[in-house]
Amino acid sequence: MKIEQFEDQGLSHFSYAILSKETREIVLVDPARNPQQYYDFAKANDAKIVAVIETHPHADFVSSHAEIARASGATVRVSKLLGAGYPHQAFDEGDTLTLGKLTFRALNTPGHSPDSLSIVLAREGKDQAVFTGDTLLIGDVGRPDLRENAGNLTAKREELAKQLYHSTRDKLMKLADDVQVYPAHGAGSLCSKGKGGASSSTIGTEKSGNYALRPLSEEDFVQELLADQSFIPQYFGYNVELNKAGAPDFAPSVAKVAHLASGADLEPGALVIDARPEADFKQGHHAGALNVQQGGKFETWLGSLVSPEERFYLVAPDEQTRKDLIAKTAKIGYESLIQGAMVGTPSTETTLPKLDVDAFRAHPERYTIVDIRNASETKAEPLFANALNIPLPELRGRAAEIPTDKPVVVHCAGGYRSAAGSSIVAPALPGTEVFDLGEAVKTFLPAAH
The missing domain is CATH 3.40.250.10 (Rhodanese-like domain)
Known part of the structure; x- marks a missing residue:
């Protein structure tokens, strides 16, 4: 078998392709919005994508699971608790999927969300790896406060934190110490408090070093987990619903974004997201524009500052960056909100002074x-x-x-x-x-x- 990990650094997101060398078939776990990298992997390995498993309806990015299913004929497997609005097969505790010598089995591990799954991968009956979604991360666990108002099932953060306590201790920590842990997120994701830089681990390493897995009472675990959680970006609930319904295909949706000339007239009073470097922005920009720079975590801050009910113009410093920014905007499902994307600046009348x-x-x-x-x-x-x-x-x-x-x-x-x-x-x-x-x-x- 072969396990390929794909990383999106901007969102601190990990997705996976698991190849059965016996059957030349691939299972994807938690794919990103642009599916092309998975098609390329399949072609390079002369294999076919036959299944996509979603560990839960993600809040921080839009998944391509529905698009991949339409394009490849693969079956999407998710928990029945998700209430998915696209063709799928329920995949819950007791359910398995076998490809040659590989068996994938579902564990219901609620806590980050009520419908979270972890997927255990066994080869010839021996557990090799577990894909934990946002339930168990490297040195951390997923935050339990994102599903109070979104999704098919909602629950209070205290209730979800208690579920997470039992999911980790009653299910994941009972796996063998040498089982590899592959999470959906790394350090910097707003789905956790974690700051560690590793991309994978083992159950044994997490049991000995993960603060959330040390001996704690349920009450102490809940109190510690809920303390000092970060803000919840405005786009999170929107992404949960979009993933639950199934997002439109990536490339056609991106292609619909209007490309405007740099001097184009903008709708009066419209929101402008100017992604140019701050020094250029301060020398001249459209009145009222927000300077969300192309570097850093552009998509996270865009979705934190702009609500999914707002439309906006996008300003980029050059053509390649315009293309990249539209793609980044699509990662959080905001491409349909772009009224137009331009290179340069629509105005130089407004400036910001330099501090002494x-x-x-x-x-x-x-x-x-x-x-x-x-x-x-x-x-x-x-x-x-x-x-x-x-x-x-x-x-x-x-x-x-x-x-x-x-x-x-x-x-x-x-x-x-x-x-x-x-x-x-x-x-x-x-x-x-x-x-x-x-x-x-x-x-x-x-x-x-």
Whole structure:
């Protein structure tokens, strides 16, 4: 057999192709939105995709399971609890799929979501690997607070956390220590708190090193797991529903996005997402545009700042980036929201001033400082006395809370988020100078002194 792991670094997402060398058949687990890489893998191995297994309806990306089934004739297998709106076969505890010497068996492992599965892969009767979706991650477990208002089944976070306690201890931890663990996410995903960099592990390694698997009472596990969870991006519920229904085919949907000339007239008052580097953006941009830069986790921040009910224009610095940004937008199912995508800038009339960092360092009290990091980040490492903490995902709705009697300085932890934050605050506070501390924030960190 052959297990191929595919990584999408922008979303910290792992998907898998498992090849039976005896039958030249492939099973996919949790595929990404663009299916081409799986078709290429099948062709390179002279094999056929016969099944796609979804561990749950994902919140942070759109899966291509329905498209692959339409294109290849593969059967999609999911838990019956999901209530899938596309052709599928139920795959729950006790169900198996056999390809040659390989057997896939389902374990219902609720907790991250009520309909979560883990898939155990055995070869000739011996367990080799388990694909854990967002239930068990490397050094962590999935967050249990994403399904209170989305999906066929909903549950309160406390209830799901209790289910996760039992899914890990009663099912996954009972697998042999040498069984390989292949999760759907790595470090940096908003589906967990994890920060470790590994892409796979073993049950034994997780039992000895994963904080969430150490001996804990159910009550202590729930309390620890629910503490300091990150924000929930606006697009998460939308993606759950889109994955439950089955998304449209990737390439045709991307091709529908209108490509506009750089000088094209935009609809008055329309939302503009300008992905150019912050230095270019500050020198001139469309009034009210949000500077969500192409680097970093563009798709995550796009879906965190823009709701699935909003339409927007997309501005890229060059043609290749325009293509890449549309594809990234499609990863979260937002391509249908793009009113048009252009290269360059539609306007240079609006600018943002450059901060005199030395003057700010000498007299920070002369500025209103807005810290747009998450509350847990601010608590762990406060940087400026009397700073106003409004996390970036809340800033569009809360910018009016910022006092206007002094110039405003916006900062985050490294500069990426503050570029977006300052672009939100400036048009919300007309007549007030708004500055972006940018990467200079690193010189204020305790380790910098």
